[in-house]
Each structure stands twice: as structure tokens, then as C-alpha cells.
Amino acid sequence: MNRHIFLNNDKSTHPKFNRQRNVGGGKKIDEITEQNEPKVIQQFQKERLRKFNISFYAKQKLRNSQRSIEFDKNIDLIKINFYNIFNSDLKQKFLTKYGLVPIEYREFNKTVIFEIYDLSLFENFKNHLKIIIGSPHGTSYNNKQYNLLALIYKFEFIDSTARILTYSRKGILLNFIESIDEIYNVQKERLFTYLREHHFSYSYSEMHESILEIYEIKKDQIQFIADNFDIVRAITSSRTQKFKPGYNGPIRDYDFEIELRDNVTTVGVIDTGVERILPLRPVILNENIDHTGKGSFWDEVGHGTMVAGLIVLGDEFYNIIKNTYNAKAKIFVIKALQQSNDPLDIPKLLEDIKFAKKEYGIKIFNLSLVIPNAKKYNEPFSSFAYELDKIAYEEDVLIFISVGNFNSDSLKSLVDDEFHPDHEYPDFFYKPDATTIVHACEDTNICIPSESLNNISVGALAGNFEENDSSDITPNGIYPAYYTRKFHYDYSQIINTQTIKQKNKHLNKPDFVFFGGDLFNEKSGLEILKSAFANNDKFYGRSSGTSLSTPLITSYAAEILNEYPNLKSQTVKALLINSANYPNKNSLPHFKDKPEFLLKSLIGFGIPKREHLLANENNTITFIIENFIEVGEIFKVPIFLPQYLNKSGNKLQFDISLCYSFMPIKDNQLDYLPLHISFNLIKDVEDVKIFETGNQSDYSIKNNITWSEDHFGIENRQFSNSQFMSYRIQPADFSKLDDKISIVVRCLAKKDYMKSLKKQKHNFSMVIKITEILSNENTENLYSEMLEINEFIEIKNENNIDLDAEN
16 A cells, blocks of 8 residues: 655745746736725715715614614714725824725625724715715816725715624524724623523524624614624524435435444534434434433434434445445544534534534544525625634634535425526626526525534535446536536626625635535435435435535545545645646536636535545655644755656656645735735745746746746735645656656735734645656556655554554
């Protein structure tokens, strides 16, 4: 078995590097700004601002009249839509001139919600509006005291209506603002008093202070909270998506057993409980967490049992018929729901994940549950995703999250009863100019919290592992299933009259897809385990959905840790990314003429491949780097190449993935990930100072081998903490390399967070798979030859102690 290994060649670093773009340099990042604001006050703009002004004060007056609780001070909020990105320079100007403090950034930071912090300074805002509204025709903004208002497209007062996003009775989430005003704590204490006085059951943790969950509440009480407590920015629901599994299968006995070997990794299953059905009994831990009080091992809807079975058995269950299967994982049950669409106690769940890591060392969790509403196009990160990103960073855990399913009843109606060309596959997913009145492509976007960046999100393909294509409404089993969901970013959307300029080809959710079965034919579903005591379809059934594809990927992650138990969670993620692939859209007829981004928005990096996850062929070696880097630093590691490659005439392919976790920035879409790390493959250079003084042409192998991610315009762009690049070295290139090549990694940070991020070392994980493409006969063994000339460290596995001793 050709195992993966840690690359341990001597690394070198340099505290600075040339931050110019591309081979020949170019503009520096600080020179890139947007200039979209009008220069002259237009009549239509004056009329628009006048209407916004009237609406603002009408809403403010109504809100004040609806208050039942008097505080010494109110926290009024104003939302402003800007033509430009609202940067740190504007932040300071709006604070000092108008007394406005930003508390939430949306729409790539072109829309900002402010707290009106200084009422006396806000008078300037009101007076400047009056000047503009009453100005003569052709008045200029240039060099005027009110010129900042030229940046404003529109504005509005945040009233109760803007805060209440649901009137659901159960599972209500209160999302709090972050305020520097002392009245914030006064209001929060008064809110807790109100909840206690009215005997509400609620969940709250000081460790996750941005959210509070109320288990059950009436509509008028929701209204009361929204009317009186300014610290509550949004009232949303934690009710989960209702499962509609549609089981179909024969009734028979379980005809296999599961064998549990030593040191198998444990996966936390956050779901509806897990039945201790006969095959799973050896792998379900007695320790558990139960939110419901009904018992963790009572799974009334069968969903958690299905998920656990898929994790334990993995895809081997579908590919090989055996009497005994080796368990891929043990199961720690976190029962979060009793019924399929119960509210999810998010504050408690966050604490449970931390508890499971601390007490039991669990690094992998499966969350095949989502909040059902699709995210709007370009909507910012949710509080739930933010908290999961924090936990992943702080605890070194990895949570596998389904992206959610389009409602099966609605889909059947759209396909069968409401025929329209815009409902056909794949226009169903993306048709911004659609003429249908019963479907919007925005409704096929991913669900909360699958936008989480530190964790892994999974969509579904329509296949079910069976030999013949058994898909039903989806064109083919290898296609993304009709019910799966896509990434919610659409760079063609107009924001505040402007097109979006800051794009990132790596940023995408889901991360992966896997087979999840199809609707609606009985044979198109994926076979799953059921309880022997089920009312129908005992022992086995069929189902479909991203709830099935997600645990199959989780099972792969468990296998990685079974073989390499001490890897960091982001290394597991990087290995999955490195193994994944998917057909090009041009080979899929239904996507061939569709926008380039559409297929990627559904499949991410593609389907992880088992054969590349754990070991290598003789013509392949996989190096792993787990290291750290500082902001502003560049990091280089050489890789030595066998001399025989100069004569073999074979190509060498480098598949490189990089992952890193980060502490997210709350309520700031553009700066949510403030840390930039990227990599490149270069000629090896002796003096690393060349990275500071030279251009990329001094160390570049060739023009098409570039950095994985651009840092150009760093303040105005979003980053991705999951990157993959494939580089190919041709036989003619070897003469330039002198039998060695280097991996370089660089790190930058956004200006507002530079000071704090410079104090830390930032961990990253890289997986470098090197494959000799054997177009000519070759008797050499790349794997063994690379081990001969490179320094490495074996990745220990306690399961193979006897083998290690023998070696």
C-alpha cells in the first residue's frame, strides 16, 4: 500500500513578497477603487431621496408610537444602499460626520445597516438631505459638505416589519445586533426578564451570544419583541426541512453483519435519533445527547437511522455484496429532533458539538438537516453558518451539511401539472429572465447553514449505484438531481444599479456531490436501512435526497481518519477535494449551452473518488503539508524530481488542494473571510528574497502556471479557503527545472483586520498529488523514486502497529 506521507523537505520563508499582480507587475492593489457615484445632483435622485426621507420618518414615528417599554435611549437602525463598496475609509467618514456605526454589511458590502449612534451628528445627515432635495438644477456634489451623500442610492428606517421574518409559533430565533452602546446590555437584561416573567422556554449561551431561541411563542408576543427591543435585528425560524423520504422496498430480513475493528473513528450524527437496529448495534455508542427527552435511540421518522447506516456502511454497501462489512465509523447520537420538521435548538446544538469534541474527541459531524428557506441571490452569511464556522475554527472539527432538497410535492406539480419551458431541466435551476409565474430559480438556492465556509456542504446526483441508469425525472443518474440545490451567488445580478465586479472562481457551495437517488419512480431511489419495527418497508426501503448523499461523503472522511487518525480536519477536507472530479459541462448535453457557472454551482469540486483518498498507484505519490504562515509572509518548500523523468518523455501532473479555517467576521459579507492564503508551483529558487524584489517571471515555470487565487483588489473581493489547481509539466519543461520544483504559499489580510491577524500564525493544509502520465513505457516507480530523494515523515496509524513494527 503506497500511503500518503508528510513532505518534510527544508522549507524557507521570507517576511515580504512583491504584491504586484501577474508576471509583469501592474497596478498595486491599493490603486483599485470604484468610482460609481454621480457628480451632479440629478432631479430624479432628488425626488427619490425625498420619498425615502418621508418614508424614513414615518416609519420611525410609527415605531416609537408602538413601543410599550420605555428605555433611557433607543437604538435606531438605518439601512443605506450605496453605489460603491462601503470600505474602512467611508466607515470613518460616516462615523465622524453623521454618527453612524455599521453593524451589518450585505450585498458584497454595498448595502450597510447602521446604528444611529450619535443623534447630534445625525442631524448633519438630515440637514444635508434637505440641502440636496432643495438644491437648484445642475448643482454639483464636488467639494461640498454633503458630497458623501452622492454615494447613496437609497435608504430606509429599520422598523418592526423589517425585523420579523417569520411568525412561526415554534423554534423562533432572535438574532441580536452588535452595539457599542451601553443601552444594549440594558435592553438585553430587560428581554431576559420579559422571557422569564412570561415563562418562555428558551435556549441561550454566552459563548454564542448572537442568537437566542424561543421554543414556542404566539404571534402577538413576536410582535411585542420586535416593537420594543431594538437589539433584536431579525426574528427567524429554526424549523427544519420536512423530510419526504418516499420509502419503497421489499420486506425481508437483514442479510449481513457489521464488524467493528479497533480504533475506528467516531462520527457525531445530528438528526432524529438512531434506532439500534441489529446491524448497527455494535457501532452505536451508549453515550449520547438528547434534546427531545424522548430517547436518543427512538427514531420515529427513520431519518437518523438511515443517515447512520450510510455513514457506517459507505458506498461499499452498494458496490460489493458481502455477508460482513467493516464499519467505516462508530456513531455518537445527538438527537436534535423528534419529528421531521421540529425546531432545531441551535444554541444547545452548538454547545453539544463542542462537548462531543472535548469529552469524546469527535472531529467529524453529519448534519443532514437544514433551515428550509432558500437563500436569496447574493444573501450574506447566516448567524447559524457563522457559529458553525467559529466552532470549526476553534475546535478543529468538520461538519458535513446537506444543502437541502427542493420540495418534492412542489417539484412534481411543476413538472407534471404546471408545464412551462422554464420548469425544464436545467433551466429550473437558473433562468433569471423566466416568464413562468409559479416558479423562481432563486428558490433552488442552497439552504441555511450550508453556506458555512470552514465546513463541507453536499449536494446530490440522481444515481443510486445500480448498473443501469435508474433515474426518473432527472435526465441521467450522473446529472445533479432535479431536487438538489445550487450556490446562491449570481454575479450577473445588479446591486444598487451596479454590476458585481468582485468575483471568485473558487468560492462555491456545495463542495461536493454524491449519489442520492432520484424522484419519483420506485426504482430510482437509493436503498437504505430501516427499522425492523417499521409499519411498512421493514428492514430496507428506498429514499432520495441530499440527506443521503451527505453521509456517504461523511463516510469517506471517516475512512480517511481511520487510516490517518492524526490529520487535521482541514487536511481531511483537502484530501477529499484533491480526489474529486466531474465531467466537463461540454460532455453533458443538458449543460453544454448553459452559463459556465451553473454546473459548478450544483456540483462544486465534484465527486470524491475512493481510489485516490487513501493510497497511491506506483506512478503517483501524495504529499501532505500541515504548517502555518504569517500575514505578509511567503513560504517555499522544494520537491525533488527523479532524474529519469528527463528521458521518459512522460508528463507530470500536479493536483494541489489547499484548505484553511478562519475566525469569521460577523455581519460583514465582503470581509467574512478576512484572511487570504494562496499557492503556486514554481521553479526552485535559492534566494527567497527574489519574491520581494523580483517579478513572477523570475521564478515562473510558464505563463499558464499561475497563483491559485488572485489577491488583486484585496479590500474589494471575497476569498475562498478551499482551493484546487491542476498543473501539468510537459517533457520540454523538465530542462528548466534542474530536477526540482517548489510549492510556494503566500498570506495577506484585509486592512481592517491586519493588526490582529498579524499577531497569529495561520494554519493551512495542502495535499500535493503528483502523477506521472504514462504515455510511454516506463519501468520506473515514481512513488519509490520520490521517497528516495525527498525528506518525509510517515503518517502513523495505530491500526497498523504490527505492520509498522515489522517494517
